[in-house]
Amino acid sequence: MYLFKMLQNEHLKIYRRIGTWIMIGLMILTLLVFALVSKFILNEEDSASWERQAQAEITQIEERLNSGAPLKVEQDYLEQELAVLEYRLAEDVPPLQSDSLWGFMADTTNLIGIASLFTIVIAASIVANEFSSGTIKLLLIRPVSRGKVLLSKYVTVISFGFVMLTLMIGLSFILGALFFGNSGGASAFLTYSNGQVVEQPMISYILSLFGYKSVEIIMISTLAFMISTVFRSSALAIGFSLFLMFTGPQFVQLLSSYDWVKYILFANTNLMQYINGVPMVEGMTISFSIIVLILYFILFTIVSWAVFKWRDVAV
Numbered sequence: 001m002y003l004f005k006m007l008q009n010e011h012l013k014i015y016r017r018i019g020t021w022i023m024i025g026l027m028i029l030t031l032l033v034f035a036l037v038s039k040f041i042l043n044e045e046d047s048a049s050w051e052r053q054a055q056a057e058i059t060q061i062e063e064r065l066n067s068g069a070p071l072k073v074e075q076d077y078l079e080q081e082l083a084v085l086e087y088r089l090a091e092d093v094p095p096l097q098s099d100s101l102w103g104f105m106a107d108t109t110n111l112i113g114i115a116s117l118f119t120i121v122i123a124a125s126i127v128a129n130e131f132s133s134g135t136i137k138l139l140l141i142r143p144v145s146r147g148k149v150l151l152s153k154y155v156t157v158i159s160f161g162f163v164m165l166t167l168m169i170g171l172s173f174i175l176g177a178l179f180f181g182n183s184g185g186a187s188a189f190l191t192y193s194n195g196q197v198v199e200q201p202m203i204s205y206i207l208s209l210f211g212y213k214s215v216e217i218i219m220i221s222t223l224a225f226m227i228s229t230v231f232r233s234s235a236l237a238i239g240f241s242l243f244l245m246f247t248g249p250q251f252v253q254l255l256s257s258y259d260w261v262k263y264i265l266f267a268n269t270n271l272m273q274y275i276n277g278v279p280m281v282e283g284m285t286i287s288f289s290i291i292v293l294i295l296y297f298i299l300f301t302i303v304s305w306a307v308f309k310w311r312d313v314a315v
Contacts, residue, residue, distance in 0.1 A: 034107075080192040084190045102176075102202045112210070116216060128228040146309045168210075223244070226300040262292075268284075268292045
């Protein structure tokens with residue numbers, strides 16, 4: 001019960017801040033602008049029918065496969081794309097179009113980095129600000145362990161991240177229906193699994209996109225939370241976390257030819273690489289990435305807990 005009251009208190013602290021509502025407002029504004037741009041700028045062209053486009057892509061892929069010996073990863077990807085395109089034409093399954101409800105929602109997942117950014121801000125300040133303002137002493141004199149104090153703050157950070165994610169899902173659906181109608185366009189999304197093409201319900205595919213992207217929010221927020229707890233500096237936590245979030249994937253891509261790169265955190269946060277069939281490093285599997293992410297999560301949690309539990313705050 002006391003832990004529940006602490007959670008209530010931490011949420012009140014966050015949502016009483018004007019900065020929190022500014023971030024929520026910026027999220028809404030960004031999605032609105034993105035919807036307007038998608039409707040009136042990006043989708044103005046009237047391109048060829050999807051059947052002709054698919055046939056042209058098939059021709060290009062066959063030429064690429066016959067032109068030489070591409071890397072194994074590229075060859076596997078091209079063969080999977082070829083199988084999907086051929087199935088699409090044979091079964092008359094149109095592709096997902098951007099000028100549709102589901103297409104807009106799928107494109108919105110590219111903006112989840114904004115939700116990650118705002119969650120990092122909360123994660124980086126929720127502990128550090130207690131030390132900088134001196135209110136950490138008021139928390140620790142309460143009849144509750146330091147572990148529970150830290151847990152209440154971490155749960156609050158993660159819940160805020162999911163609030164931002166839920167807001168993005170709901171707004172993308174509302175704006176998609178408003179600007180593109182309630183038709184989802186394609187009724188199924190084609191994926192390549194276990195050597196064959198599989199039709200996946202569109203709603204399931206869209207939710208899986210947001211679900212996989214939420215892993216990035218959890219991991220980068222946990223990293224920012226750990227830095228904030230260890231160094232008691234929100235500026236350092238925000239700056240270092242943002243630096244890693246934007247440069248980490250590029251660093252991994254640059255060194256993807258080395259096998260040891262697959263053990264780096266940012267080589268595993270994007271689980272969509274397995275849906276697309278192109279792992280960032282050859283030989284990686286989704287089970288491997290999940291294990292690596294769990295190990296990093298445990299490491300971040302242990303470091304945060306150990307430092308917070310044993311730190312002297314009497315000064």
